[in-house]
Amino acid sequence: MNNTKLTVSHAPFWHDGDNLFKKNLNFMLALLPAAIFGILQFGAPALGVMALSLSCAMLWELVINLVSKKPATIGDLEAAVIGLLFGMMLPAITPWWLIVVGTFVAVFVGKMIFGGIGSSPFNPTLLGMAVLMMSWKMFFDFDTAYVDYEFAFTALAPLAAVKTQGAAAADLFTLGDLFMGREVGAVGATFGLGLIIGGIYLILRGYARWELSVSFIAGILITAFLFHAASPQNYAGPLFHLLSGYTLLGAFFLITESASSPVNRIPMLLYGFLGGVVIILMRNIGAYADGTILAILLVNVVSPLLDNIRPNALGRGMNNA
């Protein structure tokens, strides 16, 4: 025992055992029900889109790590989550090059140029999606995307239908159909039940904050209800909005992305609520059928500002301080 070389470090000497790998693994686990449903619904092309997207995102990060001569960071699975979410937001017939370009924008512009994990002011997945949506709008038209498919349900993208035909089109879809994924849309965003189960799992595990999800959903429901109440023939009801498009994916997996969201309770509640309000404003008044992507990117910007609403630290703001 005389010359034992001990480990020395600073307190505390305990850790709860959590790490980024586990966090991101749980995110992917929570996404699985919706992703698997997407594969069942849209077939092998859906699997192809998600697999290519996931692997591309990880490869891009690895390439950027190598080029910038930094240690490889793909082990924390953050890129994998970005890639998987990205793939789940695309239609099943997306061309491969679009995915390669989109994941590059998401990982490089969205995440790596800001300094990698934790530093991105915008949700990287959404940044990539926004760029694709602006640049190649035709690939995001879910109605034309699935012309070669035969579905046993109304093969119309609900939000686009409402946008072009007015609120009456919402009656084409029962809420049960929307909830159980009997709609066309992005491969991983249609199965409402799966997304809700995954989201509740994440919240219970503490990997997503309930404040964000709950206030986001509240923002959507309240705003959509007000619109609907004011003019039922022009605007679809709140539950229709909640169950269609990217809404549920946004509520549990996109708005909860930690780097770009606030950390204090009141700011989180405001942030989520604001996100929900902006989405409905975009859908009902704006030019886009589904405003989720741009709305969340927009509230990302106010996140640091909102986080200024914080409690005084212990022993601060007192006369004798």
Next chain:
Amino acid sequence: MIKRSFFALSRPRLTYDLLEPDPLEPQTIPVPDLITLFLTESIDSKRPALIKKGDPVEKGQKLVLYEDSTAYAVSPVAGTIKMIDSYSDDFGAIATCIIIAHDPVRTSQAQSMEMSEDISFAAAHLLKLPGAPPFDILADENVNITTIVITGADTDLLTTTSQYVTTSHIRDLEQGAKILKQITNVSRICITLPESLNGNAPTASLQVLQTGTVYPDTLPAMIMKDHLDQILPAGKTPEEMGVCFIRAEAVVSLARAFAAKAYIFEKHVTLVDKNASRHRIKAVIGTPLSNIFSQLDIQVNDQDRIIIGGPMRGYATFTVHHPVTPDMDTVVVQDQRIIPKISDTPCVNCGKCVQICPADIQVNLLVRFLETNQYEEATDKYDLDACIECGLCTYVCTSQIALGQYIRLGKHELRKLRADV
């Protein structure tokens, strides 16, 4: 080590270990051949030293380096000085260590002392009693102490030393509190105790502050906030605000030293081994930990960690020969396999630290300033000085950032910066 629970909707709760109902007597560690003492003064080779290698020392003899030194150590054994050397702590502060070869043949009677109920006497002689009573602070005329809080509840996890000493030496504790009152003239003396030990509470003179079981309820700043209705201003010490914290063991030692008219050297320590089982021991101050380990049959290997003072707020020593010191309540031996990793992954803003911080600090923003050495900004905007160093943020950090280390370094650098101005 307490791990994250599967469901983690709310913040985790770490609870203090409570004393078992019928605690066993501590195991006494025999006085070793070599005793190591620390002296908080650095060696200055230009000055004539009062002690040198080869000098004989008596049990209870006060050891001082130089004529005008205030720092001292008290030898717990009779013997000869074997070595005087420099020693540096985590932050590079230089101290002196004195190694004394114990001579068992010489009288084992401690020198008898004439005890005087006077604070300057206590500061000059009794600082090294087991429990390390802060008589130097109490004797300081610039510090006006109005409340003394005896910590009967342990301040870190795993340990039960304070609880054990409080409940098993209740008479000594009451007597010590009386002496304390007399020599300090402080009228308000309280004692912290976990609720479960309430039946053992000392009577009359002491006001009992019942502490919760959730960490960090018993830390000084929390005691002041919850029980004394005093918010500790950021950057101030409790002593500056008139509250002095003293270990229950120090009060007990004080009473016993006065009763015996001699110095007391036996320190109670809770030792937690690699299997997380607890040993309660009693060892003479200066006993190297390696002696205790071999006595208890604890094998310490390379890359294991020896933690002195508890898993949340203690420090890791670099040597198995680190001696028992007057302020050492807890020793934890951690196997290298369970030492948590720390990483240099940046903060991901998950907010768990903010959720758990008892001082309401924006740790996620603070760490960004600390990582870039901006200590002034960290203090002015993000409350570096409000941190009570409980360690909870580091415990929950998803990115496994060594937040505690950053914060302590930040405070240290800030003190240097402000001292330079």
